[in-house]
Amino acid sequence: xxxxxxxxxxxxxxxxxxxxxxxxxxxxxxxxxxxxxxxxxxxxxxxxxxxxxxxxxxxxxxxxxxxxxxxxxxxxxxxxxxxxxxxxxxxxxxxxxxxxxxxxxxxxxxxxxxxxxxxxxxxxxxxxxxxxxxxxxxxxxxxxxxxxxxxxxxxxxxxxxxxxxxxxxxxxxxxxxxxxxxxxxxxxxxxx
Amino acid sequence: xxxxxxxxxxxxxxxxxxxxxxxxxxxxxxxxxxxxxxxxxxxxxxxxxxxxxxxxxxxxxxxxxxxxxxxxxxxxxxxxxxxxxxxxxxxxxxxxxxxxxxxxxxxxxxxxxxxxxxxxxxxxxxxxxxxxxxxxxxxxxxxxxxxxxxxxxxxxxxxxxxxxxxxxxxxxxxxxxxxxxxxxxxxxxxxx
Amino acid sequence: xxxxxxxxxxxxxxxxxxxxxxxxxxxxxxxxxxxxxxxxxxxxxxxxxxxxxxxxxxxxxxxxxxxxxxxxxxxxxxxxxxxxxxxxxxxxxxxxxxxxxxxxxxxxxxxxxxxxxxxxxxxxxxxxxxxxxxxxxxxxxxxxxxxxxxxxxxxxxxxxxxxxxxxxxxxxxxxxxxxxxxxxxxxxxxxx
Amino acid sequence: xxxxxxxxxxxxxxxxxxxxxxxxxxxxxxxxxxxxxxxxxxxxxxxxxxxxxxxxxxxxxxxxxxxxxxxxxxxxxxxxxxxxxxxxxxxxxxxxxxxxxxxxxxxxxxxxxxxxxxxxxxxxxxxxxxxxxxxxxxxxxxxxxxxxxxxxxxxxxxxxxxxxxxxxxxxxxxxxxxxxxxxxxxxxxxxx
DNA sequence: CATGAATGAGCCTTCATTCAT
DNA sequence: TATGAATGAAGGCTCATTCAT
Numbered sequence: 001x002x003x004x005x006x007x008x009x010x011x012x013x014x015x016x017x018x019x020x021x022x023x024x025x026x027x028x029x030x031x032x033x034x035x036x037x038x039x040x041x042x043x044x045x046x047x048x049x050x051x052x053x054x055x056x057x058x059x060x061x062x063x064x065x066x067x068x069x070x071x072x073x074x075x076x077x078x079x080x081x082x083x084x085x086x087x088x089x090x091x092x093x094x095x096x097x098x099x100x101x102x103x104x105x106x107x108x109x110x111x112x113x114x115x116x117x118x119x120x121x122x123x124x125x126x127x128x129x130x131x132x133x134x135x136x137x138x139x140x141x142x143x144x145x146x147x148x149x150x151x152x153x154x155x156x157x158x159x160x161x162x163x164x165x166x167x168x169x170x171x172x173x174x175x176x177x178x179x180x181x182x183x184x185x186x187x188x189x190x191x192x
Numbered sequence: 193x194x195x196x197x198x199x200x201x202x203x204x205x206x207x208x209x210x211x212x213x214x215x216x217x218x219x220x221x222x223x224x225x226x227x228x229x230x231x232x233x234x235x236x237x238x239x240x241x242x243x244x245x246x247x248x249x250x251x252x253x254x255x256x257x258x259x260x261x262x263x264x265x266x267x268x269x270x271x272x273x274x275x276x277x278x279x280x281x282x283x284x285x286x287x288x289x290x291x292x293x294x295x296x297x298x299x300x301x302x303x304x305x306x307x308x309x310x311x312x313x314x315x316x317x318x319x320x321x322x323x324x325x326x327x328x329x330x331x332x333x334x335x336x337x338x339x340x341x342x343x344x345x346x347x348x349x350x351x352x353x354x355x356x357x358x359x360x361x362x363x364x365x366x367x368x369x370x371x372x373x374x375x376x377x378x379x380x381x382x383x384x
Numbered sequence: 385x386x387x388x389x390x391x392x393x394x395x396x397x398x399x400x401x402x403x404x405x406x407x408x409x410x411x412x413x414x415x416x417x418x419x420x421x422x423x424x425x426x427x428x429x430x431x432x433x434x435x436x437x438x439x440x441x442x443x444x445x446x447x448x449x450x451x452x453x454x455x456x457x458x459x460x461x462x463x464x465x466x467x468x469x470x471x472x473x474x475x476x477x478x479x480x481x482x483x484x485x486x487x488x489x490x491x492x493x494x495x496x497x498x499x500x501x502x503x504x505x506x507x508x509x510x511x512x513x514x515x516x517x518x519x520x521x522x523x524x525x526x527x528x529x530x531x532x533x534x535x536x537x538x539x540x541x542x543x544x545x546x547x548x549x550x551x552x553x554x555x556x557x558x559x560x561x562x563x564x565x566x567x568x569x570x571x572x573x574x575x576x
Numbered sequence: 577x578x579x580x581x582x583x584x585x586x587x588x589x590x591x592x593x594x595x596x597x598x599x600x601x602x603x604x605x606x607x608x609x610x611x612x613x614x615x616x617x618x619x620x621x622x623x624x625x626x627x628x629x630x631x632x633x634x635x636x637x638x639x640x641x642x643x644x645x646x647x648x649x650x651x652x653x654x655x656x657x658x659x660x661x662x663x664x665x666x667x668x669x670x671x672x673x674x675x676x677x678x679x680x681x682x683x684x685x686x687x688x689x690x691x692x693x694x695x696x697x698x699x700x701x702x703x704x705x706x707x708x709x710x711x712x713x714x715x716x717x718x719x720x721x722x723x724x725x726x727x728x729x730x731x732x733x734x735x736x737x738x739x740x741x742x743x744x745x746x747x748x749x750x751x752x753x754x755x756x757x758x759x760x761x762x763x764x765x766x767x768x
Numbered sequence: 769c770a771t772g773a774a775t776g777a778g779c780c781t782t783c784a785t786t787c788a789t
Numbered sequence: 790t791a792t793g794a795a796t797g798a799a800g801g802c803t804c805a806t807t808c809a810t
């Protein structure tokens with residue numbers, strides 16, 4: 001693992017553990033096993049690791065989606081898998097997403113956020129588009145816009161369970177069912 | 193306006209303008225027109241104004257909803273008003289919401305967030321419940337869970353427009369339409 | 385008890401408990417049951433209570449000496465009582481003495497300390513003088529100078545026991561015996 | 577001179593000049609010719625230099641004793657030299673001793689003080705022990721306990737002169753004589 | 769490339785003191 | 790006399806960043 005990768009991994013670790021404000025460069029370099037000055041050979045400032053962290057995170061999201069959704073299956077099942085993966089992502093990276101969001105909100109323009117999530121949005125757009133072309137979901141959907149709505153919706157639902165709720169397993173199933181029902185209707189899903 | 197209110201107003205102003213990390217207590221007291229020490233008579237630390245800000249914000253949200261939605265009109269029109277108000281709220285307070293969310297993520301447990309939004313959730317729950325009882329929306333909806341989904345959905349949509357997008361007015365109408373369509377289907381809206 | 389007395393008593397309490405630097409005016413007024421501003425009606429500044437505390441302390445010392453030493457008994461027994469009382473004083477007020485000493489060292493001229501202890505020195509001087517006039521102790525002693533030496537000696541001995549040592553009771557008796565032996569020889573005590 | 581030594585020397589200087597409470601870290605670093613932050617690389621807090629100062633001071637005391645007392649001469653002359661050195665020490669470091677004592681009283685347990693003075697006590701103990709073994713002072717003395725008494729005694733006497741009195745030179749000789757006389761008797765000194 | 773000691777600007781917070789009531 | 794809210798100066802400490810080695 002290169003020094004740069006070490007730093008990014010250590011930063012993820014430390015930011016998750018301590019939060020943005022309390023994550024010191026000294027913590028990160030300690031976790032990375034490098035010297036204080038070395039950090040600045042790779043990143044110009046403390047918060048400039050954030051985009052790199054975001055990139056790593058989105059890569060993981062994309063991988064999870066691609067691995068978790070079987071393009072062979074019927075759309076209805078795929079949709080269920082999309083929700084499952086979305087929940088897994090929030091479970092595993094929800095705090096990290098919130099962190100990066102906050103980090104970006106504090107530094108650069110929030111618009112940057114769209115670029116970060118772009119691959120996720122693109123995947124979802126394509127997912128809907130294909131279903132639409134096959135007549136599985138209603139034709140009136142604007143897949144580009146709805147892809148963002150759906151991602152927001154899945155995240156909202158998952159946050160209800162993982163960030164806020166306590167009795168997770170129980171709630172999770174109920175929320176997922178409600179969400180799937182919601183999506184079925186929203187997408188005008190036709191059971192072929 | 194009491195000193196405490198002055199501080200909260202000034203804090204809102206400064207946090208919005210400078211972001212969490214760069215908002216100094218000295219900025220806040222200057223904006224509030226009080227002495228540095230006075231701040232600490234009302235709040236034990238710099239970030240402890242956050243919950244107070246959140247409370248003010250939610251009060252404004254509730255007021256906006258109650259004023260913006262005419263309970264006399266048919267549900268379909270009310271829903272449109274709900275979306276309109278939701279968009280207005282995000283337009284006006286979106287950055288503040290993001291700020292508070294980040295501020296809370298850095299200090300207390302994220303669960304606190306649910307308490308803050310509780311009145312908004314409660315209103316939405318009741319809104320759906322009445323529609324359901326009148327048979328306007330499908331009976332299979334769990335209004336409590338869906339209220340959160342819908343609020344998340346409206347916020348996602350509005351953020352697309354106001355936080356990220358540039359060409360706002362144009363986009364806004366399209367996104368709103370897409371969202372309303374999405375909701376109509378999701379809720380199984382019956383046009384009476 | 386007058387307000388002024390209340391303040392002095394509260395100050396003694398708080399200074400003993402928290403030490404000089406950490407004893408806040410707010411602590412003192414709270415302990416005294418008065419308002420913050422009232423303190424400044426009686427004392428011009430935070431540390432200006434110190435002399436008043438010192439005065440109270442010396443009064444207690446004098447009282448203890450006068451009550452604890454029986455002028456009727458032979459000198460040898462009186463000397464033992466003087467040592468006993470000296471030890472009691474250090475046990476009870478040793479920390480306070482150190483406190484006042486430090487407090488004075490930080491503010492005014494250390495010379496003030498002599499004025500504070502003056503009554504104690506005077507009593508000891510007189511005590512020695514009478515013994516000398518009766519031929520009980522050696523004539524070559526300068527009672528004025530030696531009174532200070534002896535007080536310093538008793539305090540040193542008692543501090544060994546109460547401020548520093550752990551196994552107090554055991555040690556105390558041994559130290560007292562050693563000290564008395566030391567004093568007997570130093571004073572050239574004649575057993576009549 | 578290492579940075580740490582520079583800090584200690586500067587701290588001694590500043591604490592003596594301004595007293596404990598008014599000695600600011602900024603004063604110390606200025607005197608040491610280093611940056612403010614550098615102070616905290618070597619000491620965790622402002623008052624944590626105190627023990628280091630104490631150590632330096634005791635080293636100086638030991639050096640002064642070893643240089644000022646000629647172990648070859650007869651005990652009586654050595655005792656005079658011990659008193660002379662003791663007076664010199666108080667003259668030169670008396671204020672520092674009071675300072676450190678107060679500083680320690682404010683922070684750590686007072687017991688620490690005994691550890692600091694331990695080398696001085698040990699030297700005196702040994703000094704007495706040898707005289708006792710040679711029959712020069714009375715056999716009934718417990719040298720360990722009396723070493724502390726004697727050090728307390730010398731300090732008391734010297735403080736009378738240097739800390740409190742004005743007409744120093746005059747008084748000094750008289751006090752010294754009185755003290756030596758006092759010690760001769762107390763120790764049961766035999767003039768061989 | 770790597771190091772880590774050194775820097776120093778800057779902020780949060782405390783608290784003695786004041787003063788209008 | 791008494792109050793206690795308000796003041797604001799002041800300082801300990803942190804920590805991102807630099808740079809000589």
